[in-house]
Amino acid sequence: MVSATGAIIAKNVSKTFTQPDGEEISALSNMGLRIEPGEFVCLIGPSGCGKSTFLRLVAGLIQPTSGELFLDEKPIAGTGADRGLVSQDPTLFPWLNVYNNVAYGLKIRKVFNEKKADAQTYINLVGLTGFERSYPHQLSGGMAQRVSLARALVNEPKVLLLDEPLGALDAFTRMNMQDEILRIWKERGTTMLMVTHDVDEAIYLADRVFVMTPRPAKIEQVIKIEIGRNPNHGRSRDDPDFLLMRAKILQILNFTGHKHALEYNL
Amino acid sequence: MTDAARVPSPAINPRPRISLRIDPRSLLPLAAILVSFLAETLLPNHEKLRNPDYTEFRYLLGILTAIFAALIAAAVWEGDVRKAAKSRTLFTISSGAMALLAVLRFGGISQSKYSGFLYLSAAVGLLLFVLAVSSLFIERIRALAAKPGWATISLLLFLLFVIVDHEAIGGSPYASAVLALTVVDILALLVSLVLMLVKSLSVALAKRGVFIAALILFLGVLNVVTAKFLLLPQIYFPSLSRVIHVYREEFNFLFLDCLLNSFILLCQGVGIGLVAGVVTGILVGWSQRWNYWLNPFVRILGPIPTSTWVPLAIVMFSRPRSAAVFVIAFGVWFQISILTASGIQNVKKSYYEVSSTLGATELQNLFHIAIPDALPSIFLGFFNATCSSFAALVVAEMLGVKNGLGWYINWQKEMLAYPGVYAGLVIMAGFCYVFITIQFKVRDKLLSWQKGVIKW
Numbered sequence A: 001m002v003s004a005t006g007a008i009i010a011k012n013v014s015k016t017f018t019q020p021d022g023e024e025i026s027a028l029s030n031m032g033l034r035i036e037p038g039e040f041v042c043l044i045g046p047s048g049c050g051k052s053t054f055l056r057l058v059a060g061l062i063q064p065t066s067g068e069l070f071l072d073e074k075p076i077a078g079t080g081a082d083r084g085l086v087s088q089d090p091t092l093f094p095w096l097n098v099y100n101n102v103a104y105g106l107k108i109r110k111v112f113n114e115k116k117a118d119a120q121t122y123i124n125l126v127g128l129t130g131f132e133r134s135y136p137h138q139l140s141g142g143m144a145q146r147v148s149l150a151r152a153l154v155n156e157p158k159v160l161l162l163d164e165p166l167g168a169l170d171a172f173t174r175m176n177m178q179d180e181i182l183r184i185w186k187e188r189g190t191t192m193l194m195v196t197h198d199v200d201e202a203i204y205l206a207d208r209v210f211v212m213t214p215r216p217a218k219i220e221q222v223i224k225i226e227i228g229r230n231p232n233h234g235r236s237r238d239d240p241d242f243l244l245m246r247a248k249i250l251q252i253l254n255f256t257g258h259k260h261a262l263e264y265n266l
Numbered sequence B: 001m002t003d004a005a006r007v008p009s010p011a012i013n014p015r016p017r018i019s020l021r022i023d024p025r026s027l028l029p030l031a032a033i034l035v036s037f038l039a040e041t042l043l044p045n046h047e048k049l050r051n052p053d054y055t056e057f058r059y060l061l062g063i064l065t066a067i068f069a070a071l072i073a074a075a076v077w078e079g080d081v082r083k084a085a086k087s088r089t090l091f092t093i094s095s096g097a098m099a100l101l102a103v104l105r106f107g108g109i110s111q112s113k114y115s116g117f118l119y120l121s122a123a124v125g126l127l128l129f130v131l132a133v134s135s136l137f138i139e140r141i142r143a144l145a146a147k148p149g150w151a152t153i154s155l156l157l158f159l160l161f162v163i164v165d166h167e168a169i170g171g172s173p174y175a176s177a178v179l180a181l182t183v184v185d186i187l188a189l190l191v192s193l194v195l196m197l198v199k200s201l202s203v204a205l206a207k208r209g210v211f212i213a214a215l216i217l218f219l220g221v222l223n224v225v226t227a228k229f230l231l232l233p234q235i236y237f238p239s240l241s242r243v244i245h246v247y248r249e250e251f252n253f254l255f256l257d258c259l260l261n262s263f264i265l266l267c268q269g270v271g272i273g274l275v276a277g278v279v280t281g282i283l284v285g286w287s288q289r290w291n292y293w294l295n296p297f298v299r300i301l302g303p304i305p306t307s308t309w310v311p312l313a314i315v316m317f318s319r320p321r322s323a324a325v326f327v328i329a330f331g332v333w334f335q336i337s338i339l340t341a342s343g344i345q346n347v348k349k350s351y352y353e354v355s356s357t358l359g360a361t362e363l364q365n366l367f368h369i370a371i372p373d374a375l376p377s378i379f380l381g382f383f384n385a386t387c388s389s390f391a392a393l394v395v396a397e398m399l400g401v402k403n404g405l406g407w408y409i410n411w412q413k414e415m416l417a418y419p420g421v422y423a424g425l426v427i428m429a430g431f432c433y434v435f436i437t438i439q440f441k442v443r444d445k446l447l448s449w450q451k452g453v454i455k456w
């Protein structure tokens, strides 16, 4: 079930942005972590702390100011189809319809002819059957978000970087999609690194939850979720352990948030 | 499907509704024609002194009557007409007429000045007829032959053939049969074209009826003002009949020499400018290095008005024709390269990022992201360029090419032959309109993902 590839290692990674006026913003400072192959990790932390920045570093879209990132022992230097990214806003290509947006990765990698059926499979999976010919401007925010998810999934990457992929969905669709993501994860053994603001979602899905500090971000605490998963979906949300875990994470978040607020009040 | 949707709707009142199947507004053009015709026939013609037999305005009204009668009839039976336009029967008949004409005239074609065109259309006509007939027997091409465009193409071919060859046909024993067929052909062509371009003919006719009627009335008034009461200086404002007379006299020269030449010149100039402009624009917009070297030239040379190039163009090219193409191509090149470059530079960075994380290389990003996203901008440049290329065309035709619509209009003006000027202007307007309309149709096809940037 669990594949042997897809390990992510970050060693002392820092990222500083220089704004046009010359002011420097430190988004990540000396962040270090190790994600095992086939692991499901959720990143959780206050807004603006640097979660998306970390995902973009792993994707290879930006380079760290200092420190190193590795995928399966190889340094990450640029983008690649082995790391799929579902970014915070869907960013569909407006000139392609839903089907061609999803099939984009297949065509780019020149495997479209062999894997034609996959595009349709993933469109069905995200519940957009019948919308293949629609263009992005004809979709709702949540539908667009699901297309963007399907577009990353169809490439079958070793590592899937998910930046609040379910943020725009209603509670019911969201729960369905969580189960689908879990199913794909189990089937493929893809390493999952998912950013979420929803503590319940993190506990429901993840093997480990990384709680981040406010900017400049570090890992405040790593929480291993040891509650057993149900065979066809995630953990029972009303399990007492689940509730306990939630209280614990919320407390950590609140604590960091509190410190953050204090800094400004002084 | 909910259960509610499956419940049959309550029975519709079985009594057939009696209704006028045509909106009265669609009949207004016919009324306007009648009024104009009465004015034309009842009022004495004061222009008589100069040219006693110019009554072409009546022909025009007659033709308009036939056109509107055909359109109104087509609107009343729109469903049937649409079905017929798609049917293989119409295709067979229209291509049959074309094939028959081709066979009848085949021996004489070689003597015509335009034999190349005639041979080509005869061959295409015969091919179409073969396609139509074999589709009656061969199952596999049946669907292909049922496309609505085929009949229109063979109708158009027939018409063009007759126009180009009309002198030879006019002297032949089957002239009157061809003439009758041509009239039917024109009306069928008109109806099928309108049906292709318009969603609902009856709605379109009703909507445009008032406008068209006003236009016809305007022509009627113009006729009264110029031919009947001589209220305007006759040299500069000739009567409509005299303008239409120019078409009768110089049909082949106007359409087959001037229009065709302008068209070819414009296509060459715009084509070369388009390719050069898109290539320059992509290089400037995509690559820093090309931008460094090319951008200053685009910015300095580009805004120079077309006519300024004429003295240089004459020296640079030994043949006036090449100079004319250059003058047109230059303006097109500039406008398209500027907008292509800006379109490519304005592509959202996040598109490249998504594309890269899906595994695209730099070159794939150019062809799969940058160019498709810049396409609306490229088309905007193309539109601007085409509009200004009409102006450049007139300048270019003065460059010793001594042919084309722009040249014809200028020539007629210098000879104080204003009927010719107006005749040329009307063709020019129609030509520009068709040229731009086709361009917009292509754009709408390519950019169906986008709701119209520019409406025409």
Ligand SMILES: Nc1ncnc2c1ncn2[C@@H]1O[C@H](COP(=O)(O)OP(=O)(O)OP(=O)(O)O)[C@@H](O)[C@H]1O
Residues within 6 Å of the ligand: A017, A018, A019, A025, A026, A027, A046, A047, A048, A049, A050, A051, A052, A053, A054, A088, A215
């Ligand atoms: N390209 C950039 N240039 C300058 N500053 C940036 C850039 N990208 C991010 N930042 C800064 O880095 C910090 C972290 O941003 P990031 O997008 O990673 O936050 P986040 O944790 O994903 O927040 P959210 O949960 O709201 O999405 C922010 O303060 C932001 O202003």
Ligand SMILES: [Mg+2]
Residues within 6 Å of the ligand: A051, A052, A053, A088, A163
């Ligand atoms: Mg973010």
